Amino acid sequence: LAKTTQPISMDSYEGQEVNITCSHNNIATNDYITWYQQFPSQGPRFIIQGYKTKVTNEVASLFIPADRKSSTLSLPRVSLSDTAVYYCLVDYNNAGNMLTFGGGTRLMVKP
């Protein structure tokens, strides 16, 4: 049974780097991990995706260790506006029909 778990909440301060982990079982080498950000009363917003060891874009990095049992979303130098819920999404057989979201991590950034 595909299961994707995340910490329920995290606190951080402005300017710090934040790392949010997602644990996923039975993930294959070409199964994608995607991260979304959601603000209240809005739909989720795409942050980053990948299936290789490290992916970086202009807002975040995604790290996937060799055992592929977890992945980490890294947000450099967070600001107050990064306070949101972050979801990881895993497509367990890379075919689109086993899309499973984690429960979401509520990130609170404090001044």
Place this chain on the structure above:
Amino acid sequence: KAGVTQTPRYLIKTRGQQVTLSCSPISGHRSVSWYQQTPGQGLQFLFEYFSETQRNKGNFPGRFSGRQFSNSRSEMNVSTLELGDSALYLCASSSGSLDSYEQYFGPGTRLTVT
């Protein structure tokens, strides 16, 4: 470029009724996916339509169905509503590329079943 729009934004229905929700994707996007979001179960994948065909389906009962039109607009239907169907229903559009999960979500339709 206009974003994903969903109508209606709010809906109240009674148990046993049926409901139809509508989603207009970003212009040029051929894939529309539907998700259910509840406090208890979180975000759950319902189904995806691509070029008017259901391409993927999550683990929901047959009461949940959808379709996509030639202009890529999509509708989702729930028949014989149950109290547990109360949720935020989100649609997301994408190019439909099989190696991308970059989706653009609409604001959702909040359905309340009484």
